[in-house]
Amino acid sequence: MASNRPAPQALQVPNDDPATAGPGDYPGFADTAPYAAYPGPDQPWEEWNPTAESVRPVRGKHRIHKKGGGGLARSSTVLGVGVIAAVGAGGIATAQGGKPPVSISLPDVASAAESLPGVGSLISDDAPSAPETAAAAAPLSSAGVPDADAQRGGTDAGEALRARILQQAENQRHQADDALRQQAQDAAVQKAAEQARAQQGKAEAAAKAKAAEEKRKKEEAARKKREAERLAKLAKSYALPTSSYTLTSHFGDSGTMWSSGHHTGLDFAAPAGTLLKAVHTGTIKEAGLAGAYGYRTVLELEDGTEIWYCHQSSMSVSVGQKVTTGQVIGRVGATGNVTGAHLHMEVHTSGGGTVDPLAWLRDKGLTP
Template sequence: MAFTRAPGKHRRPSRMQRGTARAAGVAALTTTGVVGSLAAPALAAEPAAAQTGLTPVVTLGDSVAERIDAQAAAQHEAAREAAEAAARKAAEEAAREKAAKAAEEARAEKVRAAREAERKRLNTFVSPIPGSYVSTSYQAGSSLWSSGSHTGVDFHAASGTPVQSVGIGTVVEAGWGGSYGNQVVIKMNDGTYTQYGHLSSIGVSVGQQVAAGQQIGLSGATGNVTGAHLHFEARTTAEYGSDLDPVAYLRAHGVGL
């Protein structure tokens, strides 16, 4: 008795049937050229990175590479310009500091020079009559002096010879001084006093500031004298009896006699 399939129902094809159908389909596609056009791309496609585990390498185009190179060059140039600007700034700052230091040193040197000049000026002493000499020494004995000895020295000088202050000071006496005749007494810058006697004329007044070498009068023969000359004394005070050795005093201040 023969069996047939019920109409309208299908059974799953057997393995052999499926293989036969697949082979027939491929043959048909190959004949029409469809297989060739579809298979080629599928076969040419590369496996994805996730499937292979490899890191893909991206190849950049020339325009992108050029842009990167240009950017790198610009950054390099900017860095070079920044470095040059920093170097210029440092050099300018160093130059300013050097100039400021030089200016400060110049000011300090100017101050030192001024102080030294002032020190020399204050400590400059001269002879009361340049080119003259001591004709009567200090503490020489004679009945001409009330104390019995000479309290100063006499400088040889004709009447009318200019007499100058031996150093910087202030005039404390200017006028008649008894046996000293016309006299000038000056308080010196170092606190000592000098006296100039027997003057024929006086050229300064009390309170006046005088400098070393400044003329204060003219020599003469006023007071208790035997002839024209300059009587010069160095004292610790303005008063008579506080005398110092005038020659030693002048030599101690750099005056050669």
Template sequence: MASNRPAPTAPFVPSQRQPETFGYGGYRTDEGPWEEWNPTEESLAPVRGRHRVAKQRGGGLARSSTVLGVGVIAAVGAGGMASANTGKPPVSISLPDLPSSVDSLLGEGGGHHATQTALSSVTTTTTATDADSSASSADAGEALRSRIIAQAEQQQTQLDVKATAKAVAAADKAVSDAEAKAEQAAAAKAADAKEQAQAAEKAQAEQKRLAALAKQYTLPVVSYTITGTFGQAGSMWASGYHTGLDFAAPTGTIIKAVHSGTVTEAGWAGSYGYRTIITLDDGTELWFCHQSSIGVKVGQKVATGDVIGRVGATGNVTGPHLHLEVHPGGQATGIDPMTWLRGKGLNP
């Protein structure tokens, strides 16, 4: 907001008479014209205080000083109102005291022009200062905002990097675990395959061995029915359980030597009826019991498949059958003949 400019006045000319002056009814001789006063350093009193004005001798200088004072007041008022409007603290303005020589040189018109120039300069300076302050504040705010955004982006980037590294580590661990499990499964599978292969080889070897033994061993009876197995409990046996393997067949059925050996016994044996014992090369004794007839003698060498007697029902029996017992090493207690025969490649 600016103050109203003062109305321009005509320059004062001393030789001209005014038809009417302020405060008087007519022209007065004591109003002038006066002589021009040129101040010097000796005639001027030292300037003290604020806004001291040199001695005036003409009305033009007085009016110029008045106009200059009004302009200063207007400028100060405008600056205060501008500060109030902008919401910022007021800016203090100090004007130096002007010597009267400057005021006299300016004249009435010059004083008004100087006042306007001073007012314009103060207003422009205040506006520029406010603009610079606002620009500085905006620049500072923008710089702070940019720093905050940059820090946030940096932190987010760090979090993203950590999350990515964690995900990569988890993926690598999962892959490693999967590979380890796959390797373990492959190793286990290979081990199983190897075991199966070894088992197959072992079984094949056993089959070959049994096939070879089968050529050396034979079943004692060709046509038969298994009616009693080893270990059966019953009161009909003196030991309380069955001690051999029974091949039921009609009386007179041929009995063959299971393996080659030597006849160590041939004759009556009480509850066993007619019995023949063949001792093998490893010391195992084979007992052939309940025969109806014996076809070999003690000390005779027999081979696999030789006829040694015939099926009968002699001794403690309920019907015709061959009772076979196996006694390893000639021991009194026998073993299961079924297991022993299968170990030789035979399947009763």
């Protein structure tokens, strides 16, 4: 069986707690077992063979310092356990093989731990306990709670969610109300615009109608003016057949006194001997007795129209004679089929038809 070289005497780590310090923890203490194995600084190392009594743990010697309910042991405890384990292993090897114990070197645990981030503070004797207290006193997480809810004291996530849902619903309702109001405003604006367009259209139509009426009135006035001018001009070239008269029978009157059953001319009742005049310039086509018409004079105008003067008492012109407007051609009488002295005047067209003498005279600007 192989034997190990004798292990060097393990170092006794001084106890830095004055309340529990014992011999060997500080210089000047008596060297009593099991601390007698610790040599002075100038004494050589001696082999130590552990026995049952020497390896029995001394109660209270290796104190464990806890932090925050179950933290890591202090560095002195870790080093103590490491030293015991190393010494025990060397002693057992020496006892079993009778050979020199094996030298075991241990690293400086504290120095190695301090080089690791966050680990040195866990095993350090001087590490403060404030972070553990702060961590234990830290409040529960309020994730998902808005700052506004937290400021109002609402740190319950469910209540905060409910508040947000209600707020969103309220915002949506306000948006819907705003949309409805905007639609109503748009509809009102559109309706007002349509009414304005309708009113504008009515106004434009009324303006157009007024303009058209004014134009029509102007045109009518102009037409009347032209007609008046024409009639005035014609009046200078046309004349009434007699004067001091009364219209008795009109064109188209019915009766048994006329062979055709209706009156074919216009009667100017006037005293016998009243002068008869040419209504317009023309030529005497007939002049003589004509049966029921009595003495009759036919004046043919330039356009072929014939003017008949009937029931004359006397005639002042002869056939083929040229006469002018207003020239005397005879006198009122009662010859022929009559009931009294009067002028029976007829107007015949160039085609042989008869027209109303009253309308014809008015068309020439005369007012019988």
